[in-house]
Each structure stands twice: as C-alpha cells, then as structure tokens.
Amino acid sequence: MAAATAQTMGSLPSGVGICTTAPDIFYLPELVFGGLVWILVASSHVKPENPQGWVMFVSIFCFVMTFLWLLIFVSGGHKNHSNWATADFVYHLLAALFYLSASVPLGTVTIYIKNTTLIAEPDRFRYYRIDIAAVVFSYVATLLYFIHCILSAVRWKNF
Template sequence: MAATTAQPMGSLPSGLGICTTAPDIFYLPELVFGGLVWILVASTHVDPPNPLGWVMFVSVFCFVMTFLWMIIFAAGGHKNSSGWAAADFAYHGLAAFFYLSAAVDLAYITFLKKDGSEYRIYQIDIAAVVFAYVATLLYFIHVILSSIRWKNF
C-alpha cells in the first residue's frame, strides 16, 4: 500500500497541501477551465449581450473568487475552522449553480447561431460550451467533496 501525504477529511489544508488533498486539488483545474471559458467567450462577438454577459460575469467572478479562495487556503487564513469548511461548501455550490446556468445559456445561444455565423466563431463557441460544462462538473465534484469534509469536521 502506498503512503500518502493527504490530510484527513476533517481538517483544512494549507500551503502546498492544497495540491495534494481532495477537494482542494480541484482549484487549479477550475481556474484553467474557467479561464478558458472566459477567454473563448471574450474572443468572439458577444451577441446577444444579455445571456453572454451572464456567461462572462460567471466566468470572471468564479475565476477571481476561486483564485482568492485558493490563496486564502494556501496561506492558511482559514485557521482550520469549521466555518471555513462550511463557507467552502457554500461558495463551490454557488459556483456550480452559476456555471450550470451559464453553460446552458451558452449552449442555447451557440445552437441558435449554428447556421448564421462564421464557422471559426462557431467552433470557438462550441469549445467554450464544452469547457463551461467541464468547469461545472469540476465545481460540482468540489461541492460533493467539500460537503463530506464539512460533515466530518
């Protein structure tokens, strides 16, 4: 049996421990896929502005908040408090819900534009939809693991 450096689910990691423990190992993939959604949507013509504005808000908000959350955990600002475990669960639940709504909006708008737009723009939009659903999945997995950690705290 291999030795592990992972902390028990009833404690919050700090420092480089966030790179080796679940659910905190999902911070970097959430940043990567959320950033890709942000970049791909921003690189196309935002039309119609209302649903795609929501997608941009969600991708930027979640990117910034996840980065700040990761920095707080890496710096040990949580002081291994159960309140931070609850806040981690709440934030990632909200982020998963936001990303799901943004991914559905983006998929619908992309579906409507399949015949009328330039093919390259359509391909970029398809990639953004795929990455939005991957980000949704990552945040959802993070929520499940955060709820288990919070329950075991």
C-alpha cells in the first residue's frame, strides 16, 4: 500500500488520472472557489479601487492559469519534460501567496464597507454581504492552493 502511494505521489498523471491523484484532485475546487471570488468581487461595489483591483487580478490570473495548467495535465503535454513537478510546486506556491495577499485586503475592504457612510444604506448592506462571501471563498481558495502546494512539494521530492 505504501509503495502504491509513493508511486502515485512520484509520478505526474495525465488524462482522467488527475481526478484520482492526491495533489491534482484540487484543480476543480480551486477553479470553483477562484471563480466565485472573481464573480463576487466583480459584482460588488469597487471602492476603494486599489485593493479590489488586486483581488480581481489575482482571481482572474489564478483562474486562467489553473485552467491552462489543468488542460496541460489532461492532455498529457507535461510528459515530454522532466521539470513539470518543479513547475507545479512553484506555480501553486505562487498562487497560494497571491491569494493570501489578496484575501487580507479584501477582508479589510469588507470591514471598511461595513463602517462607511459613502454608500447608500440599502446598497451598503448588499455589498457587505457579497464581500463577506468573497472573503470566505478567497480564504478557501488560499487554503486549497496551499494544500495543493504542499502535496506538490511532496511529489516533487519523490520525483
């Protein structure tokens, strides 16, 4: 049993195999929660612009890159090169750090929206609820990318 786990962690899957291996099973939840962050922040009131713009950049960048990464692994395009395990680890570490750097300002903006008087009262409560959901999904996406990064590091070490 331990040999089968080490073999799975030491090789890079392709095709439907990515839905059954330890680190690669996180691709779909990362896409779902990252997409939810993107949608919720885009539907919110974008004030102040600077932190919200960074959150939008991170969510769109990570969504597109994770989708492309998923397509590469599904199509087997990674089988020709030996550095894909390293690249997988580095990408998920970068994505986890990006999401963490976006989640904290998003939480700060959410607190700001709760306490501000610049937005009309009915709209302020609506945007506040949308931003709370975006903060929760952003931290879930951060956690998913971090777990994927750790499991990719274990696979990289065993590769």
